[in-house]
Amino acid sequence: MRSKKRNGRSRLLAVGVALSVMLVACGEDAEPSGGGSETGGGTAEAATLRVALDWFPNPDHVALYYAQDNGFFDDQNLTVEFEVPSDVTAGLKLVASNRFDLSVFYQGDMFFAAQEGLPVIAVGSLVPQPLNSLMALHDSKVQGPETVKGATIGVAGLPFDGICIGGLAGDETPDERDAALDVAVAALGDDPRPRYLMGLGSPADLLEAVHRGIDLFDSVLPARVARNGQLWVPGGRLNLRNRVFLDDPGPVQDDCPCLLCRRFSRAYLAHLFRAKELLAYRLATCHNLTFTLDFMARIRASIRAGAFPAEMSELRSRAGRISGGEVAEQSA
Ligand SMILES: [Zn+2]
DSSP, X not given: OOOOOOTTHHHHHSOSOOSOEEEEEESSOOSOBSOOOBOTTSOBOXXXXXXXXXXXXXXXXXXXXXXXXXXXXXXXXXEEEEEOOSSTTHHHHHHHTTSOSEEEEEHHHHHHHHHTTOSEEEEEEEEOSOSOOOOOOXXXXXXXXXXXXXXXXXXXXXXXXXXXXXXXXXXXXXXXXXXXXXXXXXXXXXXXXXXEEETOOSHXXXXXXXXXXXXXXXXXXXHHHHHTTEEEETTEEEETTXXXXXXXXXXXXXXXXXXXXXXXXXXXXXXXXXXXXXXHHHHHHHHHHHHHHHHHXXXXXXXXXXXXXXXXXHHHXXXXXXXXXXXXXXXX
């Protein structure tokens, strides 16, 4: 019997990406490029501040564009240039290499940057709270996911082709997530549209969410834990930062078709992590994504064969028992 905890009500209501979006600057030189100090004649030359966004311009960046459109940067004698980097992970490196003055990044990646010793600092929060929220009047009867059932919920925007259940997989416990999912999925009834859950996650979390009726997922977790040296394998995970793997000639996973497992040993990967060689992060990510895709393919095959309930025990065993939240805690 799953517990129906109610003490996490606020976290369950606060839906959205549970990460603040940070402004990041170079730790050694956070001054704008291009000069801009008062000249001897008293005329200030506008300084240029180069800001790398994390993605194409979107509502996360509204404060920056609002400031620009309303002349707040001009008031500070700043010329601010925004640029979309080639990929979402480039911002930290662009700042660390002094090619940009500021970048927009997620809070969790700042922890990774600090762990890796990148010379960057967080200088402010662009979005200091979860990005999406489910809002109700203060004195409404809606006080938690349990009381949403039967309520009329308004959605801004055009009709959509799928259902997004968002804001979980942040800092809630698996029990809290299960409770919210049970309410949300039940409320959808026979709606045939695909159901997408933001932010999961670990193989165990994926499996339990599918079990509750979810179809689609996205998550940075496979890549994030891979960068910490944690490789998902049937039944659990390996921590390649552990010394025991330095002399292990076998592959990370015997039957895995990924580039890492086909060509390199655990010992080589363990060496790459210790040497802080970037190839380690790439190979480990390659493996965790391969494991995740294979695991989801097994779930789909099981459902199509009508054997999903009967095979839950076997699938749970393959996933291991660790939820995304536990992985994150143990990686910190
Ligand atoms: Zn592999």
